[in-house]
Amino acid sequence: MVEQSLGLLEGSLRDASASDALPSAFVDRVASVLRTGATPAGAGADAPYLEEDILGLLAGIRDTALANDGFFVRKARWPNASPLAVCLTHDVDNISRPLGHVWKLRDRFSSIDMLGAFFGRSLHNNLRLVASAEEGRGFRSSFYFMSSEYPLDQVRKVTDLITRDGWEIGLHGDFGTHDSLERMDEAVAKLTAALGVKPAGVREHYLRFDFPKTWEIMEDAGFEYDTTVGFADRLGFRVGLATPFHPPAADWRPLPLLELPLTLMETTLWGYLKRTEEQGLEDTLAMMKAVEKVEGLFTLLWHQESVRMRGGRVYWKVLDALKRKGCYVATGAQIARWWRARSLPLVRKGNLISSGEVPPAGLVLKIRVADGVVPKVSGGSLEPSGDGEYLARVGGQGFTLEVA
Numbered sequence: 001m002v003e004q005s006l007g008l009l010e011g012s013l014r015d016a017s018a019s020d021a022l023p024s025a026f027v028d029r030v031a032s033v034l035r036t037g038a039t040p041a042g043a044g045a046d047a048p049y050l051e052e053d054i055l056g057l058l059a060g061i062r063d064t065a066l067a068n069d070g071f072f073v074r075k076a077r078w079p080n081a082s083p084l085a086v087c088l089t090h091d092v093d094n095i096s097r098p099l100g101h102v103w104k105l106r107d108r109f110s111s112i113d114m115l116g117a118f119f120g121r122s123l124h125n126n127l128r129l130v131a132s133a134e135e136g137r138g139f140r141s142s143f144y145f146m147s148s149e150y151p152l153d154q155v156r157k158v159t160d161l162i163t164r165d166g167w168e169i170g171l172h173g174d175f176g177t178h179d180s181l182e183r184m185d186e187a188v189a190k191l192t193a194a195l196g197v198k199p200a201g202v203r204e205h206y207l208r209f210d211f212p213k214t215w216e217i218m219e220d221a222g223f224e225y226d227t228t229v230g231f232a233d234r235l236g237f238r239v240g241l242a243t244p245f246h247p248p249a250a251d252w253r254p255l256p257l258l259e260l261p262l263t264l265m266e267t268t269l270w271g272y273l274k275r276t277e278e279q280g281l282e283d284t285l286a287m288m289k290a291v292e293k294v295e296g297l298f299t300l301l302w303h304q305e306s307v308r309m310r311g312g313r314v315y316w317k318v319l320d321a322l323k324r325k326g327c328y329v330a331t332g333a334q335i336a337r338w339w340r341a342r343s344l345p346l347v348r349k350g351n352l353i354s355s356g357e358v359p360p361a362g363l364v365l366k367i368r369v370a371d372g373v374v375p376k377v378s379g380g381s382l383e384p385s386g387d388g389e390y391l392a393r394v395g396g397q398g399f400t401l402e403v404a
Contacts, residue, residue: 001030001245001246001254002021002022002054002057004245004246004339004343005051005054005077005243005245006054006055006057006058006061006074007074007075007076007077007342007366008061008074008075009073009074009345009346009348009353010345010346012061012065013061021057021060021061021064022057026053026057029043029050029053030050033050033239033240034211034212034239034247034248035211035212035248036211037209037211037229037238037239039238039240043240045231045236045237045238045240046235046236046237047236047237047290048237048240048241048242048290048291048294048296049237049240050239050240050241051237051240051241051242051243051294051296052294053240055294055295062368066368066369066370069351069403070351070369070370070373070403071351071367071368071369071370071373071375071403072367072368072369073346073353073365073366073367073401073403074365074366075342075346075363075364075365075366076363076364076365076366076391077243077295077296077342078295078328078338078362079328079338079360079361079362079363079364080328080362080364080393081364081366081391082326082327082328083292083295083327084288084291084292084295084296084298084325084327084328085296085297085298085327085328085329085330085335086288086297086298086299086300086322086327086328086329086330087142087227087260087297087298087299087300087329087330087331087332087335088134088139088140088141088142088300088302088329088330088331089141089142089143089144089203089227089299089300089301089302089331089332090130090141090142090143090144090301090302090303090304091144091172091203091205091301091303091304092127092143092144092145092146092155092172092303092304092305093146093149093172093205093303093305094124094149094150094305095122095124095125095127095150095154095155095305096122096124096125096150097122097123097124099117099118102114102117102123105309107310108309108310108311109123109308109309109310110308113308123305123308123309124305125154125155125305126304126305126307126308127143127155127158127159127162127304128158129307129308130304130307130315131162131165131167133315133316133319134319135165137319137320137322137323138323138329139319139322139323139329140165140166140167140168140329140330140331140334141167141168141331142167142168142169142170142201142331142332142333143159143162143167143168143169143170143304144169144170144171144172144199144201144202144203145159145169145170145171145172145191145195146171146172146173146174146187146205147171147174147186147187147188147190147191147194148174148187148190149174152190152191152194152195153194155195156194156195156196159195159197160196163197166331167331168200168201168331168332168333168334169191169195169197169199170199170200170201170202170203170332170333171187171188171191171199171201171202171203171223172202172203172204172205173187173202173203173204173205173208173228174187174205175205177204177205177217178204178208178209178210178214178217178228179208179210179213179214179217180217181217181220181221184217184218184221185221188221188222198222199223200223200224200225200332200333200336201223201224201225201226201227201260201332201333201336202218202221202223202225202226202227202228203226203227203228203262203301204226204228206232207228207229207230207231207232207262207265208228209228209229212247212248212249212250214226214228215247215255215257215259216249216250216255218257219249219255219256219257223257224257224258224333224336225244225257225258225259225260225332225333225335225336226257226258226259226260227259227260227261227262227299227301227332228262229259229261229262230261230262230263230264230265230299230301231262231265231268232265232267232268232272233268233272234268234272234273235264235268235273235283235287237261237263238261238262239261241261242261242263242290242291242294242296242297242298243261243294243295243296243297244258244259244260244261244297244335244336244339245258245259245261246258246259247259258336258339258340260297260299260332260335260336261297261299262299262301263287263291263297263298263299263300264283264284264287264298264299264300264301265301265302266280266300266301266302266303266306266311266312266314266315267303267306269283269284269311270310270311270312275311277310277311277313277314280311280314281314281317281318284300284314284318285321288321292327297335299332300318302315302318338360341359341360341363342360342363344356344357344359344360345357351402351403351404352400352401352402353400353401353402353403354399354400354401355394355397355399357397358396358397359394359396359397359399363393363394364391364392364393364394365391365392365394365401366385366389366390366391367389367390367391367392367401367403368388368389368390369390369403373403373404374403374404375390375392375401375402375403376401376402376403376404377392377399377400377401377402378398378399378400378402379394379395379396379397379398379399379400380392380393380394380395380396380399380401381393381395
């Protein structure tokens, strides 16, 4: 887990010289939180505390490698060494509401939207609106649909259009899927039959989750990733992580399933914390900054039915902020594919490092060298990063890094 998170050469932490790289207290902390989901005593869940612990190990691992080998190499976490990745996601809880219900909530909508509602427009079906706004900023996102709460045939036309153009369709788990493989399999079958898409990703309704049972159900149901694990009623990091990870099976074997930890849900801001729009935007940007500090993944859940409402309409400002930041923005499936592709082993023979397989586009290596040691690259490019490191941009399967 630590090797993948930091992008270390495979086996780095199994070397005799690094046998003490993982303190037992750290191992116990990780084991406890991934088994129970409970924040360890003394850890503040308002920060990605395990992520900070992992990055805190980096200096010792690097110094050992520099002393023993004269160089230290690790893979940047995100394409083109972006310091932050953002996963845009939308749960689809509803696609319509009776006019009487909309009228009761009329103070949340604009006058123009209310007029549209009286002429038959659904203010809760905003799939096209969201996709159009994201496309205008060069983004793609994931939509997670429930299989039994509304007629899926009413959205098939738009899901066909958006999946063709790069958006992802996933499953928003129905009631009971988090603790029943039978219910999960039924939901997957219904969604696949109705929308013609076998979902790669899942998020449970109301963020229901049983540690570690739900992960094993998702694995058995054939999902590539989950993105449920997060807080509903407060800001923070439920398992202290802000990067993807393979959850442990009962025997501590890493499951093939990836968890993309949920960072922020917009209903937390307006429903639980009663923030104003200005405060909610500030909270969102502050959480993003906390993730950027650890070079992490900011997974945002913004219900598509909320974007016309007071509070929910802040989403457009969030998208603008992401556009200005220029970070790596992707769907859940794209994040999962990247993380798996990034985990390809680098082959080391003495002071020569090469890619044994075709590396993913955008892979960058971060290199530190001891005094007098010079790195050379073939099949890519090398440039100083300005903080004592070199960045090696991997060009293809013929890439090699030589340190001499």
